[in-house]
Amino acid sequence: MKTKSFTQKISFEVSAHDVYEALMDSKKHAMFTGGAARISRKVGGKFSVYDGYASGKNLELISDKRIVQTWKASDWEEGHDSQVVFEIEYTKTGCKLVFTHANVPEEHFSSIKQGWIDFYWTPMGKMFKNVKK
Numbered sequence: 001m002k003t004k005s006f007t008q009k010i011s012f013e014v015s016a017h018d019v020y021e022a023l024m025d026s027k028k029h030a031m032f033t034g035g036a037a038r039i040s041r042k043v044g045g046k047f048s049v050y051d052g053y054a055s056g057k058n059l060e061l062i063s064d065k066r067i068v069q070t071w072k073a074s075d076w077e078e079g080h081d082s083q084v085v086f087e088i089e090y091t092k093t094g095c096k097l098v099f100t101h102a103n104v105p106e107e108h109f110s111s112i113k114q115g116w117i118d119f120y121w122t123p124m125g126k127m128f129k130n131v132k133k
Helices: 017-025 024-033 104-130
Strands: 005-013 047-049 055-062 068-073 081-089 094-105
Touching: 005 104, 017 068, 017 081, 017 094, 017 104, 024 055, 024 104, 094 104
Parallel strands: none
Antiparallel strands: 005 094, 047 055, 055 068, 068 081, 081 094
16 A cells, blocks of 8 residues: 655644643543544553544653654554654744654545644634633
């Protein structure tokens, strides 16, 4: 199976902690995606997000800095996992998220790449704008 990888960089005017929590806290994750989420906060723990559309396992967790997970969409070929890496860096105005998704099946590449923007980064940004500081 042919695969591809991509990287996206997103800036948020909130702390790295806020971004980390949005990705790792089941309730906060469900709040911005609109889909049910069950996310383990332990290395080796499993997650299921977006009403079961995506699932995987935590490979590395560094609070407020880095998340590495296996990642699989429910409509992908059985046994194929990709890998996602969320690198969160502090900036003067908040933080920058450098997101890399590797080993994405070529046939799903365009929809997955756009899906992160449409279903994650855009609604996450809207959620943060509605959060009272």
